[in-house]
Amino acid sequence: MALLFFTLTFQLLLLILRVSSESPLTTGGDVKNNFLESAKNPEVFDWMVRIRRKLHENPELGFEEFETSKLIRSELDLLGVKYRYPVAITGVIGYIGTGEPPFVALRADMDALLIQEAVEWEHKSKIPGKMHACGHDGHVTMLLGAAKMLQEHRHELQGTVVLIFQPAEEGLGGAKKMVEEGALKNVEAIFGIHLSNRIPFGKAATRAGPILAGAGSFEAVITGKGGHAAIPQHTIDPVIAASSIVLSLQQLVSREADPLDSNVVTVSMVQGGNALNVIPDSVTIGGTLRAFTGFTQLQQRIKEVITKQATVHRCNASVNLTPQGIEPYPPTVNNVDLYKQFKSVVRDLLGQEAVEEAAQVMGSEDFSFFAEAIPGHFTLLGMQDETKSYAMPHSPHFRINEDALPYGAAIHASMAVQYLKEKALKGSASATSFHDEL
Ligand SMILES: *[C@@H]1O[C@H](CO)[C@@H](O)[C@H](O)[C@H]1NC(C)=O
Ligand SMILES: [Zn+2]
Ligand SMILES: [Zn+2]
Numbered sequence: 001m002a003l004l005f006f007t008l009t010f011q012l013l014l015l016i017l018r019v020s021s022e023s024p025l026t027t028g029g030d031v032k033n034n035f036l037e038s039a040k041n042p043e044v045f046d047w048m049v050r051i052r053r054k055l056h057e058n059p060e061l062g063f064e065e066f067e068t069s070k071l072i073r074s075e076l077d078l079l080g081v082k083y084r085y086p087v088a089i090t091g092v093i094g095y096i097g098t099g100e101p102p103f104v105a106l107r108a109d110m111d112a113l114l115i116q117e118a119v120e121w122e123h124k125s126k127i128p129g130k131m132h133a134c135g136h137d138g139h140v141t142m143l144l145g146a147a148k149m150l151q152e153h154r155h156e157l158q159g160t161v162v163l164i165f166q167p168a169e170e171g172l173g174g175a176k177k178m179v180e181e182g183a184l185k186n187v188e189a190i191f192g193i194h195l196s197n198r199i200p201f202g203k204a205a206t207r208a209g210p211i212l213a214g215a216g217s218f219e220a221v222i223t224g225k226g227g228h229a230a231i232p233q234h235t236i237d238p239v240i241a242a243s244s245i246v247l248s249l250q251q252l253v254s255r256e257a258d259p260l261d262s263n264v265v266t267v268s269m270v271q272g273g274n275a276l277n278v279i280p281d282s283v284t285i286g287g288t289l290r291a292f293t294g295f296t297q298l299q300q301r302i303k304e305v306i307t308k309q310a311t312v313h314r315c316n317a318s319v320n321l322t323p324q325g326i327e328p329y330p331p332t333v334n335n336v337d338l339y340k341q342f343k344s345v346v347r348d349l350l351g352q353e354a355v356e357e358a359a360q361v362m363g364s365e366d367f368s369f370f371a372e373a374i375p376g377h378f379t380l381l382g383m384q385d386e387t388k389s390y391a392m393p394h395s396p397h398f399r400i401n402e403d404a405l406p407y408g409a410a411i412h413a414s415m416a417v418q419y420l421k422e423k424a425l426k427g428s429a430s431a432t433s434f435h436d437e438l
Helices: 002-040 042-057 066-079 136-152 174-180 238-256 295-312 336-350 367-373 402-437
Strands: 082-087 091-097 103-109 160-166 187-200 204-206 209-212 214-223 263-271 282-291 316-320 332-334 355-357 376-384
Touching: 002 042, 002 136, 002 336, 002 402, 042 066, 042 136, 042 402, 066 082, 066 091, 066 136, 066 160, 091 136, 091 174, 103 136, 103 174, 103 367, 103 402, 136 160, 136 187, 136 402, 160 174, 174 367, 187 204, 187 336, 187 367, 187 402, 204 336, 214 238, 214 295, 238 263, 238 282, 238 295, 263 295, 282 295, 295 316, 332 336, 332 367, 332 376, 336 355, 336 376, 336 402, 367 376, 376 402
Parallel strands: 103 160, 103 187, 187 376, 204 355
Antiparallel strands: 082 091, 091 160, 204 376, 209 332, 214 282, 214 316, 263 282
C-alpha cells in the first residue's frame, strides 16, 4: 500500500515535471502570433511613435549618439531591461530572458546624417544640418518595441535575447567596434532590419547569401620628382605613373573578376600639379570599390596595381584603404538557415505573400561585420504606401511611414522567440538521441 502510494506520487510528480518543462514551448508559439497585434495596440504603437519622433527631432552623427543612447537606456530602465553601457562609445546592449545560452541578437543602428531636412512637418529635425534620413530613428524604435513585448514574455523565453543598439553605421563602422568590444560574446545568431521605401508596405524583402555589396575606398599618393616640363629627363613624372595606374585599375573588373559577379572600381579623384610648365612632385588619386565576393582580394589587387605600376614608372606609391577614417564594409551575407527560418516566421506572421526575393544592391551596411563574425540575417522591411512618394534614403526629403514600426517590432520579437524555440527543440532532440544511444 505504501509502496503503491509512493509510486503514484512519483508518477504524478513526473507528470507535473513533464508538463511544466513542456509548457514554455507551446506558449512560445502563441507568443509569436500575438506580436503584430500587440505592437499595433495603441498602448505600444503610440509609445513607439512618440519615441521615433523624439529621435527624429534630435539626430546625432556617428559616435556622437549620446542623447539617443540616453533615451534608449531610460526606456530600457522603465521596461526593467538590464543592459551593458557604454560599448563602442555610445552603444547599448540590452539582455532579456534567462541570462543563459542560447543568446540571439537583434540589432538597430542609432546614427543620423549630415543633411539639412527639407521635409516641413511638426517633428522636423531641430538640429541644423543633421537629419535622420536613413530611418535609423525608426530602427531604434522598432527594437525598443520588440524589447517591450519580449520583456512582457521574458519568463517564456528559452534563452536570452540580446538587443544591440550600435553607433555609427553611416561610414564609420560602429558595428566593427561593437564586435571588437565583445558585443557578440556567446551570441549564436543576429538579425537586422532596414526600412525601405522600395518594398510594399507590410512585406519583407530578403535573399540568401550576399544581399548588399562590400564597399571600400582607396587613396594613393604617387611620388616622383618634379621639375621643368620641358626637361623631363631630369624629373620622375608622377602624372604618367598616375595615368597608367588609372588605366590599369580598370582591368581588375574587366579582366580579373568573374563577369557574372558584380564589381565596381572607380577612380573618382585625381589631384596633381598646378602649372602648365611644371612637372609636380606627386599626384594623389582616390576612388571607390564595391564587390559581393572577393572583396578583400580586390582591395589587395588595387593596392598591388597602384604600387607596382608606380614602380614601373620609377615612382613610389603609398596606398590608404581607409582614407578619412572611412571603414571598408565587407559584403552583407545572409546565412541560408537563418534566411529559411526568417521566411517561415514572417509568412506565419504576415501571410504567405509577405516575403519577397530581394535583388542584390550595390549599397552596403556595416551589419556585415556582425554577419561576418556569426551567422546573420538582414532584411528590408517595406514601408511604401499607395502614393509611392517616399524619397530615397539619404535624401533631404526622406520620410518614414510610421505605420511600419509595429511590423518591424513584431518581426524582431518573433524571430528571437522562434530562434530560441527551435534551438531548444533541437537541443532536446539531440539530448533524446544521446539518451537513446545510451
Ligand atoms: C622611392 O623610395 C625609395 C626608398 O625609400 C627611395 O630611395 C627613392 O628615392 C624613392 N623614389 C622617389 C621617386 O621618391
Ligand atoms: Zn544610410
Ligand atoms: Zn541605414
